[in-house]
Amino acid sequence: MKTQKLGTSNLEVPVVAVGCMRLNSLDTTEAERFVQTALEEGANFFDHADIYGGGSCEEIFAEAIHMNSSIREKIMLQSKCGIRQGMFDFSKEHILNSVDAILKRLNTEYLDVLLLHRPDALVEPEEVAEAFDQLEASGKVRHFGVSNQNPMQIQLLQKYVKQPLVANQLQLSITNANMISAGINVNMENEAAVNRDGSILDFCRLHDITIQPWSPFQYGFFEGVFLGSEKFPELNQVIDEIAAAYGVSNTTIAIAWLLRHPAHMQPIIGTMNIDRLKDCIRAGEISLTREEWYRIYRAAGNVLP
Template sequence: MKKIQLGQSDLQVGEISLGCMRMSELSTKDASEVITNAVENGVDLFDHADIYGKGESESVFAEALKTTGVSREDIKLQTKCGIRKGFFDFSKEHILESVEGSLKRLNTDYVDSFLLHRPDALMEPEEVAEAFTTLKESGKVRYFGVSNQNPMQMELLKKYMGESLIINQLQLSIVHTPMIDAGFNVNMQNDPAVVRDSNVLEYCRLNDITIQAWSPFQHGMIEGPFVGNDAFPEVNAKLQELAGKYDVTDSAIAIAWILRHPANIQPVVGTMNTQRMQDIAKASHIVLSREEWYELYRAAGNDLP
């Protein structure tokens, strides 16, 4: 699998990562097979969050990792915090407590990257910066990032931080493209022209922040997969056509579409199916043509101006 650099860090990782939200549903044996299979296919960044499985996903991962031949130094661990029951919390106290909990559940002394999960309207950036400094100086977190934040929210954080943010996790799939749509419709009076995210795609590229694409097979707000869904006949027909051409699965083509973008976006794939992960990993070796990329974009229902 091809490697990418995460932001302005020294972290070199496979260009596809594994999201571990559903790992709490697996036995230790099955989770071990998922981890081993991922690493064998070049996937070496494992994405967690304190809320996944109410923390159980991290615990299952740690127990499973012990039974593999994979060492901690061979992989990158990432986790997130900030979502609590009924509210968001970027307080220093919660950040520090969350990291301690994740480290204990993951059975590790440090995580390679730590992200703020969803924007907290009551965030005090000075307080966040203090928490980040404490975590960095203690060696418990190597690098920091965010999830679902717009440019001004990141700028506010950066004003008080002593280092760069390296990641922003954002929802992106062929059928969920608001960060791309507005760029096609500059100075137009149509709905796609509305800039909903303050040009977050361009901002991240300008500031060397890696976008990690979550839910790359989903439509809506995690309403279900669009791949193989009869409600999306045109895009699935095109996916199947290209899958036949490149001798891969339609899911691999959906990931290849994201990888084709020059922003070096890293998809976060949440499958716990080892065969599907093997199939998806083949996307790293596919470079869609410009025409094919646009064909898929249009097949998803997008009109070019």
Template sequence: MTEQNAVSTVPNIIAGMMRIADRTDAEIRAVYTAAREAGVTQFDHADLYGFNHPGGYHHCERRFAEALQLSGAQREEIVLQSKTGIVDEPWGYDQSYEHIIASVDRSLAALRTDYLDVLLLHRPDALVEPEEVARAFDELEAAGKVRAFGVSNHTPRQIDLLKTAVTQPLVVNQVQLSLVHAPIIAQGLTANMLATPDAVTLDGGGLLEYSRIHGITLQAWSPFQGPGGVFLDSPDYPGLNAELNRLAEKYGVAPIAIATAWITRHPATMQVVLGTTTPQRVADAAAGSTLPLTRGEWYGLFRAAGHHLP
């Protein structure tokens, strides 16, 4: 992702807008300002976000535009990314040509913009027809409505299936990743180990390595959460928090910055999608963008999170 017109940017940090549905205009402006001041220029949306509020689908996109009232020049300074493919009533997935086209048009209207910088397919659709996805992507690209394409929560083979028809590069795969939810990393370290839960393949088969080979940027969602919720300051993770606090003191940052740095330190050049709407937490997390964790510190955090190293 190329960032524009910012003196100091952190291209590996993304501000997620999933939780702004019930925020006031002032609160949305505050988190946006904090992100921009921290060097963040990319903002993540989805047609689904806010669907259970009165505004329905595209509600968070709409609130973002209403609160910020960005000028044309301001819009050009940021990267807007949105996702499509999840539907409700009944809950399921739809990557048909008709759904993709209609969803993007509604996202553009809600965001008050002529184009999306990036469009992702939000979840795999078991009924997907790659030719329909290709037709939609071709039309959106030709019309200038979408500049780049990717996926979210897809396995390597699901990406390969799409690529049988889609000609545009799939530049992103947004997946869940944190210190305590790290199957895409842990499986590769413990492959073929019978007694280790991390050895179970949950990533569809080498997702991390596949992404590096094919130039796909992994975006980590829920970067501070695990099965029991947020792990920062949680009594469920005393060893991990002790190590986070130790390194935070060493580097002069907040512990959340160390949790961020654990992801950004990886040579896959992953991006971290922040879900917080608290301005200070945005700034604190972004401070981990370029922290130079050593190999020992990186593996120490991995072990402290409960993962096994053979």
């Protein structure tokens, strides 16, 4: 699979990451087959979080991949922490305890990347810095990043945290593209011009932070998948036509749309279906034209000013 650098790190990662949030929906045999297929396809970057399946997804993954030192050298593991029951928690104690629990469940001695999952309103960045320093010094975490954070939140952390933040996981899809639309509709008096994230797309590009789009097939927060949805007839028609022209599936084109953006994003795909996994991976082989990219953008209901 095509690869790229993750942020400013030395990690050479696949352009598509395998999300493991739904791994607990598979039985043991299915999980083994899914993980093995991902590896065979060159998709060796796996995204986790301590809350996925209450932690069970990490345990299932370790069993499915038959984790050992030889396997560990061939894969890259990313996990997230900071969400607790009824609250968010970026305290030093919680981060350190979370990482220890993650490592135990994944049966590994280190994470390639640790992300802070959702912004904690009570964050004390000095504590985050202490936790990161301790995790780095102990070898438990090699690279750090964030998830769902805006530029000011990242800058506040970076004032204290000495490690570069290499990734920011954000919700983005063809139908959830406000971070793109706001930049197109600058100074316009319309809904698309509303800047809801502090220009996070441009900020991440300026600071070499890799955006990892999550839910790349969703519309709304978690309302459903736009592919095949009767709510998006024009979008599906256009995607299907372009998919037919390339001889690929609509799934492939939906991911290729994200990969075509020059920000060099790394979509997190959450499918547990092996055929769809392969379709997503194939997106790395396709480069949509500017005309095709904008045609899809407009078909999703986005109006150019």
